[in-house]
Amino acid sequence: MNNYIKFVKKNIKNYTKYLFHISNVFLIIFYLYPGSIFGCFVYDDCGIQPQLTRDFIIISSNHVYVFSIISLLGLIAYPEKKYLKKIVIYLFFISFFLELAHLFVPERGFEIKDLAGNIVGVVISLIIFNVLNLRIKNE
DSSP: OOHHHHHHHHHHHHHHHHHHHHHHHHHHHHHHSSSOHHHHHHTSOTTOOOOSSOOBTTBOHHHHHHHHHHHHHHHHHOOSHHHHHHHHHHHHHHHHHHHHHTTTSTTOOOOHHHHHHHHHHHHHHHHHHHHHHHHHHHO
C-alpha cells in the first residue's frame, strides 16, 4: 500500500473519531434537554418531538436511526480489537443510561419502545460492521 493511501485512511479515521465524539456530545445534550430542541425549531413548540418515520411496531424509529448512525461511527472510528469491546460496551451503556435518565429529566419520559430503539440501533450497526469487516477480510 502506498503512502498516499495510508495517509488518506489515517485522515478518514481521525475525522471519523472527531465526528463520533462530537455526535456523542450532541446526543447527550439532545437527550437530556427538558423537551425537544428539534420541536422548538421545527414546530415552534418544545413539547413536540418531530417524527422522521412511523415507529416500527413496538420500537421507536427515531432512536433506531440515531443509535445506528452513532454506533456505526464509533465502530468505524475504533475498529481495532483492543478498542472494539470497549466501544460496544459503551454503546450499550449509553443506550440504557440516556433512556433511564429520562426518569429524572423534566418534560421527558422513560419509554420501553425508545430503549428498544436504542438497542436495535446498536445491534444493526454491529451487524453492518461485522458484515463489512468480513467482506474486507475476504478480499
